[in-house]
Amino acid sequence: MPYTLTRYPFPPAVRHLRLAARTTLAPGYVRLRMVEAQPGELEGFVAPGGGDHVRVVVGSPEGGAVDLDSDGIPLGASRTETVVDHDVELGYLDLDVLVHGDPGAELGVIGAWAARAPLGSAAVVMGPKGSVVLAGEPGHVVLAADDSALPAVRRYLAMLGPGITGDLLLETRHDPASLGIEPAPGLRVSILTPDADRPSAALVAALASLPAPDDAAERFVFACGEQSIVAPVRALLGRWGIDVERAVVKGYWRRTAD
Ligand SMILES: Cc1cc2nc3c(=O)[nH]c(=O)nc-3n(C[C@H](O)[C@H](O)[C@H](O)COP(=O)(O)OP(=O)(O)OC[C@H]3O[C@@H](n4cnc5c(N)ncnc54)[C@H](O)[C@@H]3O)c2cc1C
Numbered sequence: 375m376p377y378t379l380t381r382y383p384f385p386p387a388v389r390h391l392r393l394a395a396r397t398t399l400a401p402g403y404v405r406l407r408m409v410e411a412q413p414g415e416l417e418g419f420v421a422p423g424g425g426d427h428v429r430v431v432v433g434s435p436e437g438g439a440v441d442l443d444s445d446g447i448p449l450g451a452s453r454t455e456t457v458v459d460h461d462v463e464l465g466y467l468d469l470d471v472l473v474h475g476d477p478g479a480e481l482g483v484i485g486a487w488a489a490r491a492p493l494g495s496a497a498v499v500m501g502p503k504g505s506v507v508l509a510g511e512p513g514h515v516v517l518a519a520d521d522s523a524l525p526a527v528r529r530y531l532a533m534l535g536p537g538i539t540g541d542l543l544l545e546t547r548h549d550p551a552s553l554g555i556e557p558a559p560g561l562r563v564s565i566l567t568p569d570a571d572r573p574s575a576a577l578v579a580a581l582a583s584l585p586a587p588d589d590a591a592e593r594f595v596f597a598c599g600e601q602s603i604v605a606p607v608r609a610l611l612g613r614w615g616i617d618v619e620r621a622v623v624k625g626y627w628r629r630t631a632d
Contacts, residue, residue: 376510376512376591376592377508377509377510377511377512377592377594378508378509378510379506379507379508379509379594379619379620379621379622380506380507380509381504381505381506381507382504382505382506382507383503383504384420384501384502384503384504384505386500386501386503387418387419387500387501388446388447388448388498388499388500389410389415389416389419389498389499389500390410390411390412390415390496390497390498391408391409391410391411391415391416391467391496391497391498391499392408392409392410392411392494392495392496392497393406393407393408393491393492393493393494393495393497394407394408394409394466394493394494395407395493396488396493399470399552399553399554400548400549400552400553402472402473402474402548403470403471403472403473403521403548403552403553404470404471404473404488404489405458405468405469405470405471406468406469406470406471406488407466407467407468408466408467408468408469408497408499409465409466409467410465410466411496413465415465416460416462416465416466416467417462418462419460419462419467420502420505421457421460421502421505422505422507423502423505423506423507423508424506424508424526424529424530424533424596425456425506425523425526425529425530425596425598425622425624426456426457426502426505426506427454427455427456427457427501427502427526428454428455428457428467428469428499428500428501428502429452429453429454429499429500429501430452430453430454430455430469430484430497430498430499430500431448431449431450431451431452431497431498431499431500432450432483432484432487432491432495432496432497432498433487433491433495433496433497434487435480435486435487435489435490435491436490436491436492437491437492437494437495437496438495438496439496440496440497440498442498448498448500451483452500453482453483453484454626455469455470455471455484455525456469456470456523456525456526456529457469457502458470458525458528458529467499469525470524470525470553471484471485471488472485472521472522473485473486473488473489477489506622508530508533508534508594511534511537511538512534512538512540512592512593512594513539513589513592513593514539514540514541514587514592514593514594515530515534515538515539515540515541515561515593515594515595515596516540516541516543516581516584516593516594516595516596516597517530517531517540517541517542517543517561517596517597518541518542518543518544518545518577518580518581518595518596518597518598518599518603518607519543519544519545519546519577519596519597519598519599520544520545520546520568520573520574520577520598520599520600520626521545521546521547521548521568522598522599522626522627523596523598523599523626524544524546524548524550524553524555525553526596526598527542527544527555527596528553528554528555530596531555531556531557531558534558535558536558536559537558537560538558538560538561539558539560539561540560540561540562540593540594541561541562541564541584542557542561542562542563542564543564543566543577543580543581544563544564544565544566545566545567545568545573545574545576545577545599546565546566546568547567547568550565564580566580572602573599573600573602573629574599574600574602574603575602577597577599577603578602578603578606578607581597581606581607581610582606582610586613586614586615587614587615587616590614590615590616593614593616594620594621595607595611595616595621595622595623596621596622596623597621597622597623597624598622598623598624598625598626599625599626600625600626600627600628600629601625601627601628601629602625602629603623603625604623604624604625607623608623611623
């Protein structure tokens with residue numbers, strides 16, 4: 375059956391939350407439960423799309439305040455994280471964060487905070503600034519992701535349901551089941567070994583080896599990983615006759631030179 379992919383913009387929102395719980399899902403992957411710093415902070419929060427995401431600003435990994443400007447906008451670097459669950463009535467928002475580096479010497483802004491910040495630490499969440507909503511039932515899905523996009527894949531799988539057919543390509547060292555990834559029986563699953571020097575290269579190669587669709591209008595493609603995934607997958611979509619606006623192709627992070 376044909377499907378649609380519709381983009382909805384949302385008004386800007388700045389929400390003050392605090393860290394209420396941390397659960398280790400797998401080594402180097404933690405779930406953060408964020409709750410309202412004051413009642414009503416999550417009022418109006420919606421994230422209906424599989425990959426809907428927020429920008430998060432945190433203080434130091436040791437905890438402490440988030441600095442704000444005179445308009446209440448947080449200062450400091452933000453990181454983008456997928457909304458894995460939320461409940462406005464109960465006042466919580468869950469994020470699954472990949473942590474780099476060794477225990478006690480975690481790298482990054484959100485990774486180190488996710489691993490070490492004391493419960494109760496403040497965070498400011500902005501967005502989602504929009505939503506990308508898939509409706510209908512694509513005849514063939516291609517979901518390709520590295521570790522940073524596993525939360526989005528999990529949401530897409532839940533939304534697409536058990537009846538889908540297609541290909542699930544995951545470039546990961548994690549056990550997907552430990553992260554709640556439950557592929558539908560009709561999906562061919564490929565677990566690809568990440569290469570730290572060429573992140574997402576295995577995903578690009580696996581995508582390129584898939585046959586072209588019989589009917590381009592039936593194939594839904596989600597392909598997200600390191601920034602270098604974007605150009606080759608867009609070119610592949612062109613060869614397959616799929617409009618890039620009917621797919622989700624995104625760089626979730628950018629490798630920095632060592
Ligand atoms: C739409 C969108 C949704 C996203 N959803 C999620 C999500 O749900 N969960 C999640 O964990 N991330 C997600 N990301 C990626 C996220 O924004 C951050 O890039 C990531 O969490 C790293 O931030 P950091 O502050 O820990 O590290 P940074 O300060 O950005 O980087 C620290 C070091 O780690 C390296 N690094 C960063 N990311 C990776 C990686 N994936 N693999 C290997 N090395 C890496 C960097 O090159 C750098 O050397 C998403 C990104 C986008 C654009």
